[in-house]
Amino acid sequence: MDQNVGLSAQDFQDLQNNKDLLLEIEQKNNQYNNVKKTLLYNDELRLLQIELVKLQRWISKENLRVAVIFEGRDAAGKGGNIRRFMEHLNPRSSRLVALNKPTEIEKGQWYFQRYIKELPNPGEIVFFDRSWYNRAVVEPVMGFCSEKQYKEFLVQVPEFEHMMYEDGVVIIKFWLSITKEEQLIRFEARKENPLKRWKFSPVDKQGQLLWDKYTHYKGEMFSKTHTSYSPWMIIKTNDKKTARLEAMRHVLSQFDYDGKQEATTILNPDPNVVMRYYRSNIQVD
Numbered sequence: 001m002d003q004n005v006g007l008s009a010q011d012f013q014d015l016q017n018n019k020d021l022l023l024e025i026e027q028k029n030n031q032y033n034n035v036k037k038t039l040l041y042n043d044e045l046r047l048l049q050i051e052l053v054k055l056q057r058w059i060s061k062e063n064l065r066v067a068v069i070f071e072g073r074d075a076a077g078k079g080g081n082i083r084r085f086m087e088h089l090n091p092r093s094s095r096l097v098a099l100n101k102p103t104e105i106e107k108g109q110w111y112f113q114r115y116i117k118e119l120p121n122p123g124e125i126v127f128f129d130r131s132w133y134n135r136a137v138v139e140p141v142m143g144f145c146s147e148k149q150y151k152e153f154l155v156q157v158p159e160f161e162h163m164m165y166e167d168g169v170v171i172i173k174f175w176l177s178i179t180k181e182e183q184l185i186r187f188e189a190r191k192e193n194p195l196k197r198w199k200f201s202p203v204d205k206q207g208q209l210l211w212d213k214y215t216h217y218k219g220e221m222f223s224k225t226h227t228s229y230s231p232w233m234i235i236k237t238n239d240k241k242t243a244r245l246e247a248m249r250h251v252l253s254q255f256d257y258d259g260k261q262e263a264t265t266i267l268n269p270d271p272n273v274v275m276r277y278y279r280s281n282i283q284v285d
Helices: 009-014 018-062 078-086 138-142 147-166 180-192 202-209 211-225 240-253
Strands: 065-072 094-097 124-129 169-177 232-236 274-276
Touching (some): 018 078, 018 240, 202 211
Antiparallel strands (some): 232 274
């Protein structure tokens, strides 16, 4: 692509002074940079999706069971990430799990019961758009569970995940991290876009008002459920496109699948975007 700013004769005629000229050049450069960034993103996305197809084929061949969990505040980009992950995967051996609120019968069951039946079968990769971790953050913040239920969950979830780990289930847990300012921008965009208005729920409306409460429960969740066998991976998602690419790279980096050596792009994630949770970390959200 030509890197010239591309000022036409008409552009020069419309300019009144040097300040206008500098503003016009800056605008043209920004347009070029945005187009360049989009083209690079599309190229990288395609290359990584090719690797995901290879990974899925290998998971199926080896009869592995893989669960990829996407958690985070509202508008952090969970759905967008999952869509790009699944876009070219074989639907026969990949699934999306995005459960509605529990029924009256499910409310009377052991909390993990409705999630157990959604766990991956041999040869399958399952993507969770929110998971059992609803009880760690959303439910206590919104008053959807009791203090007793919340505390029982925090005690049980490491045991639950350890049993899966011992049985060979691979669990990858992502927390998509977004700033309060960026969340507000995305909320406003959802309300303005008739195609995305359905995404804006009553719970979303409370996201900004209850920001600090979410922060408290998020910290408690990390401290109680970040383990060596099932660690939390934090992804900075203010830049949605970068977050998608780096999440894919992290998943691909976890497996030594057939054809990995022939990859034509980087498969290790950027540590400035994707990082393990540490108690000393200062999180943007």
